Amino acid sequence: MAKSSKVKITDVADYAGVSVSTVSLVLGNKGRISKATIDKVNQAVEALGYVRNNAAANLRSNYSNLIGWILADITDPFYTEVTAGLSDELEQHDHMLFLAQSNHQADKLIQCVQSMIQQGVAGIAFSPVREATNQVLEMAKQANIPAVCLARSAVNNEVDYIGPDNHQAAILATQHLIQQGHRHIAYIGGSSDSLTRAERIGGYGTTLMQYGLPFKNEWIIEAQNNQCQAADHVQQLLTQHPKITALLCHRPAIALGAMYGIQRVGKSVGKDNYIGQQIGLIGFDDTPEAALTQPSLTMISSPTRQMGQLAGQRLLAKMKAHNETAQQFILPPQLIERGSA
DNA sequence: TGGGTCCTGGGAATTCTTCG
DNA sequence: CGAAGAATTCCCAGGACCCA
Known part of the structure; x- marks a missing residue:
């Protein structure tokens, strides 16, 4: 019931009296379409409340705009800020976060990465768990998606890593x-x-x-x-x-x-x-x-928000150019002097 | 019954074709 | 030649079907 009531591109095309491809061209702002047709399509979109189905678009283009982010502990304010930074950066580039937490457990981290790969994420940022980091990187490599570590402490690997000093x-x-x-x-x-x-x-x-x-x-x-x-x-x-x-x-x-x-x-x-x-x-x-x-x-x-943004930038860069070499960013701390010392 | 193969649906983008 | 339509394509789970 709910499935059949969902507005599809074909419904928009029918309503506007044009073909599906024309709707697609208008929505993608491509091709040479007359102003009148563009208006008709936009009116149909408005009238029907059509929302583009990204899952289908990704299926066709074989591209996902989902980015996995597996943090260690969602209640930790450090990760809250990092997540905010990462989300900001990705949203600016039309990507979305897909969030999970590992609770510092290696098997949980692996499981999360597995799920995310199955969901077809385009990249993964993860908070490393010592025993599982290499395996996560290997899984990402097998899935042909970039991965970056967003960590509280140094990672002893030649991987993309962003963390505080x-x-x-x-x-x-x-x-x-x-x-x-x-x-x-x-x-x-x-x-x-x-x-x-x-x-x-x-x-x-x-x-x-x-x-x-x-x-x-x-x-x-x-x-x-x-x-x-x-x-x-x-x-x-x-x-x-x-x-x-x-x-x-x-x-x-x-x-x-x-x-x-x-x-x-x-x-x-x-x-x-x-x-x-x-x-x-x-x-x-x-x-x-x-x-x-x-x-x-x-x-x-520590510039936690900036860490998140940087991780987002690194992932987007690595998604564009798969041969990007690994970089490590250790961000400097700052003393906020108040009354207690 | 089990295993293998083929087909279908799902939604939208892209390419090819047609029309005026 | 510009605009629009038709056909094809993407991936893959799950169903249908066939055969041994």
Whole structure:
């Protein structure tokens, strides 16, 4: 019922009193068609509410305007911004996103890629999962479609890869705290198997050593990405190590939780290190909400939206020229200084 | 019954043909 | 020669049919 009621190009042709090919030429703005015929076709389109069927057009032209994007975690603001950038870029070039999430699981990623190839996507952007990255690239190659990695951390492959400079981000944050007079700086959040965290801790440790400051394993705390756990960990850390005057927080939620933890030990968040009662706080992955707290949160921002746009540009370029050589883009971070450090 | 082959439908673009 | 119509084409799942 619904199928038969759908307006097709033949209906438009009938209504306008012209042939299907004429409708096609008018809609595609091709050929030499008289103004009167163009008007008739446009009126028919308007009257019938005709919407072009891309699936059919793609079938004919053997081309798809769908781009698959498999991100790791849809609730992660990092991916939200990346997705917005990617979507912007693709929509500007008449392509559409087809979204799925892998939850950081290799088998899920493979399954998503398989589904997308079956759907006939023209390209794939994916957030890599270490054990599955090579297989995904091989699958894309077999399907003769381009693929790019959009990642939170470096990918050890000769593939198109766009990601943030986590190492430099941590250097920037640590240097900022040191310049404010902090000498005992801890790192809170993330899990030990996170490559992003490893890169940040690398930058953090390098900077501490460069300034001759202590780098202690017991000052690096693993925590799940929730405020309650972060608050507990920070409370415990500051009680056990009262020398600590500044915290680097792996995620915004960790930074928010840390504020409560700091309050619980009778201290406050801020830039005044000389009194010794204020703890400096810097978080990674800036979000608009970070400006709402009191004091507002100093954050490290990565150009996530730009990453998405760049990934879109790379995919479109690779779709045009299949022999494009792989390029890697590591985008520099920026310090957004607010009230917490 | 199972396996193999051929045909069809789905919608629109493109190419070829016809007409005035 | 410009405009419009007719025929063909794209891919492939799934159905129809045939044969052993």
